[in-house]
Amino acid sequence: MEVSKIYRIIVKTNLTMFVQTQKRICNSISVYFAILLFSSILIFPHAVKAQLYNKELANKYDLSIPPPSEKLDPAPKWLQKADMFTRGNGIWKDYKFILKDTLITRIVRRREQYKSLQVTEQYPVETINSFDGSLVKGVALISHVPHSKKVFEEAHKQGFKVIPYLHFTDIHTNYADQDVFLFQHPEILVVDKNGKWVHIPMDGTERLFRFLTCANSPSYWKLSLAYVKKMMEWGADGIFIDNVGERVSCYGPKFNGTRNPEFPPYVHEHLFPDTTENYAWDRMLQTIRALVKSYGEEKIIVLNSGIGTPLQKNGDCCMWESFIYSWAWEGRHHTWEDVKKKARNNAWYTNAGRRITAMSYLDRSRKGVKEDAFWAFSAARLVDFVWWTTLNGTGAEVLYRAHMGKGVEPLTEAHKIAYRIFENGIIVLNDSDKEQSIELILPARFRAKHLVNLFNNQVVKVTKGTVKVAVAGKTARVYTIPEKLMQ
Numbered sequence: 001m002e003v004s005k006i007y008r009i010i011v012k013t014n015l016t017m018f019v020q021t022q023k024r025i026c027n028s029i030s031v032y033f034a035i036l037l038f039s040s041i042l043i044f045p046h047a048v049k050a051q052l053y054n055k056e057l058a059n060k061y062d063l064s065i066p067p068p069s070e071k072l073d074p075a076p077k078w079l080q081k082a083d084m085f086t087r088g089n090g091i092w093k094d095y096k097f098i099l100k101d102t103l104i105t106r107i108v109r110r111r112e113q114y115k116s117l118q119v120t121e122q123y124p125v126e127t128i129n130s131f132d133g134s135l136v137k138g139v140a141l142i143s144h145v146p147h148s149k150k151v152f153e154e155a156h157k158q159g160f161k162v163i164p165y166l167h168f169t170d171i172h173t174n175y176a177d178q179d180v181f182l183f184q185h186p187e188i189l190v191v192d193k194n195g196k197w198v199h200i201p202m203d204g205t206e207r208l209f210r211f212l213t214c215a216n217s218p219s220y221w222k223l224s225l226a227y228v229k230k231m232m233e234w235g236a237d238g239i240f241i242d243n244v245g246e247r248v249s250c251y252g253p254k255f256n257g258t259r260n261p262e263f264p265p266y267v268h269e270h271l272f273p274d275t276t277e278n279y280a281w282d283r284m285l286q287t288i289r290a291l292v293k294s295y296g297e298e299k300i301i302v303l304n305s306g307i308g309t310p311l312q313k314n315g316d317c318c319m320w321e322s323f324i325y326s327w328a329w330e331g332r333h334h335t336w337e338d339v340k341k342k343a344r345n346n347a348w349y350t351n352a353g354r355r356i357t358a359m360s361y362l363d364r365s366r367k368g369v370k371e372d373a374f375w376a377f378s379a380a381r382l383v384d385f386v387w388w389t390t391l392n393g394t395g396a397e398v399l400y401r402a403h404m405g406k407g408v409e410p411l412t413e414a415h416k417i418a419y420r421i422f423e424n425g426i427i428v429l430n431d432s433d434k435e436q437s438i439e440l441i442l443p444a445r446f447r448a449k450h451l452v453n454l455f456n457n458q459v460v461k462v463t464k465g466t467v468k469v470a471v472a473g474k475t476a477r478v479y480t481i482p483e484k485l486m487q
């Protein structure tokens with residue numbers, strides 16, 4: 001589907017920044033972005049003082065801008081309990097993304113002159129026939145769902161929370177992107193220091209139909225907030241925002257007065273006159289967040305900001321993309337030590353009640369894909385991350401229904417075998433090369449006569465409050481109280 005295609009392209013860009021910059025496109029804009037992103041971790045935004053916005057412009061565009069906030073309120077309770085997210089590939093029956101013809105008046109160049117004409121432009125419309133939740137039963141959240149009121153309603157009927165994928169970094173020129181036709185709003189485009197519009201850089205190339213947007217444009221704020229409002233009015237449980245990284249500088253106001261016959265006259269304005277695109281982006285995200293939360297505290301923002309980045313503070317949850325497994329490499333990439341280190345470095349965020357979602361791309365053609373799934377689920381849940389993947393066809397679909405509950409004891413590790421006791425079960429991860437047995441003394445409050453090994457559905461007895469399990473080298477296992485496994 002189109003949205004997932006867009007998403008994959010962006011994913012590819014992000015990965016290029018971090019993984020493949022050495023061997024690819026050393027002088028590309030992507031590298032420039034990566035350097036900016038890295039430097040931002042050190043300097044942005046805590047060093048930046050709150051800036052005043054232009055009140056006249058805010059009034060002109062009917063913007064209600066909350067005061068700047070660095071406060072980390074805890075995420076809603078349901079999110080704090082979440083074990084897994086998914087994108088739910090294949091669950092939307094007869095999904096269609098069509099570009100619907102719409103008559104619009106726009107300026108068209110007719111040989112030697114420009115004139116307003118009625119032309120056919122296109123709005124994207126997404127539809128489904130029905131939704132089959134049985135394939136993802138138990139999952140806490142489905143993201144990247146079609147932008148459709150019916151989708152939200154059908155998912156809710158079957159007890160699922162759903163959020164659509166949104167982006168505020170660029171705009172497509174070939175259809176109304178999030179309800180915005182570019183030719184009606186040239187004032188929202190980023191203008192570089194030479195007065196030129198800027199294509200979004202992607203994987204060493206530039207995309208012909210996508211231009212960067214200005215996060216400091218009050219017009220762009222208004223249009224973006226209107227689309228978020230539409231999604232929330234339709235009943236979304238929140239939103240997913242992609243590409244939450246550094247912005248390029250915009251010099252739009254310097255080039256006002258340059259007449260372009262392709263559009264009616266327009267003015268590029270900046271809401272915050274004396275600051276950077278990055279600061280404006282931070283405040284824009286905070287304003288979007290306030291709008292989403294105005295529909296209820298249980299509504300959420302998930303940000304593809306990466307983790308350990310300054311802007312993740314604006315999300316209830318932020319994403320570590322390509323966690324251990326990715327389409328970009330074969331097998332495991334991050335080690336168990338890497339996972340623990342990232343968790344420690346982001347304790348400031350998670351201790352405040354926010355969540356990190358660790359997204360893995362599993363390769364279904366791999367022989368050990370079921371093992372891969374158990375390894376990544378276990379690694380994520382042992383450090384309290386929410387694991388995100390599509391399990392269909394991996395043999396590990398049961399993990400959608402594994403609700404571990406809170407960790408009742410901290411993560412414990414000895415001889416490269418890590419384990420943790422949760423309210424509803426145990427996770428054991430053996431990072432050594434050989435099989436190891438481990439005997440766990442369960443806390444008194446853990447009342448279960450037996451557990452079920454979710455990998456093979458075998459029952460494991462609890463004897464006098466202890467349980468003994470054997471786990472092969474470099475594998476992980478999940479054991480739950482059978483009654484607590486969602487049926």
Ligand SMILES: [Zn+2]
Nearest residue numbers: 214216250252
């Ligand atoms: Zn601008």
